[in-house]
Amino acid sequence: MTEPPPDATSDAPAERYVLRQKLTMVANRYEVMRADDNGRELGLLCFAEQKRMATKEQVTFFTDAAKEHPIFGFRARRRLDLGATYDVTDSHGQPIGWFKKHFTASLVSSTWTLGLPDGREFAGRERNTKVAVARRLWEVIPVVGDIPGPFLFHFDFVSADGQLALSSTKRAGIRDVYRVTLPALDDGRPIDWRVGMAMAVALDALQSR
Numbered sequence: 001m002t003e004p005p006p007d008a009t010s011d012a013p014a015e016r017y018v019l020r021q022k023l024t025m026v027a028n029r030y031e032v033m034r035a036d037d038n039g040r041e042l043g044l045l046c047f048a049e050q051k052r053m054a055t056k057e058q059v060t061f062f063t064d065a066a067k068e069h070p071i072f073g074f075r076a077r078r079r080l081d082l083g084a085t086y087d088v089t090d091s092h093g094q095p096i097g098w099f100k101k102h103f104t105a106s107l108v109s110s111t112w113t114l115g116l117p118d119g120r121e122f123a124g125r126e127r128n129t130k131v132a133v134a135r136r137l138w139e140v141i142p143v144v145g146d147i148p149g150p151f152l153f154h155f156d157f158v159s160a161d162g163q164l165a166l167s168s169t170k171r172a173g174i175r176d177v178y179r180v181t182l183p184a185l186d187d188g189r190p191i192d193w194r195v196g197m198a199m200a201v202a203l204d205a206l207q208s209r
Helices: 129-140 193-205
Strands: 014-023 027-035 041-051 058-062 070-076 085-090 095-101 111-115 121-126 155-158 164-170 177-183
Touching: 014 193, 027 193, 041 193, 058 193, 070 193, 085 193, 095 193, 111 155, 111 193, 121 164, 164 193, 177 193
Parallel strands: none
Antiparallel strands: 014 027, 014 177, 027 041, 041 058, 058 070, 070 085, 085 095, 095 111, 111 121, 121 155, 155 164, 164 177
């Protein structure tokens, strides 16, 4: 499946990132790069690791390979809850945002809510409903569902009045690579990039939850 056309924020002031997933023996690793307006990567900003088979989902973002300097992360409030809420916290454990997957609505098309400490909330859904349905059908077919699907999934998070706060577009290719855009909102600023990238990682890491 080919990539969609550039997102709707291409001409608007925005922060842009590239998110890459790398698989290791014991964890999924995600690398976050800043990008310019043309999508060129400007260097590694941070990385995160998701331990496999964890009973309580937690992902921490670090600035260095030695993992001595955590800068933010997200964690499920409860264990093994299909409709869990995840808190995003800074390096001192202070809340900077949260997100929640809506299990029933996600049976057809993955649906999330992203929230900020100031009370603003953004609804996140897959951009293409037909692709969402096809991907779900692929996942439930015996044997076939164990094979990575050929579908690219893209998400947009918008406010109640239609402001786009986050878009995540998956690139075509063997490895999971996403173009993530955080456009400026009415106050002239995008959402906290840490909250945005935590959400972007969760869209991949928790997609099968």
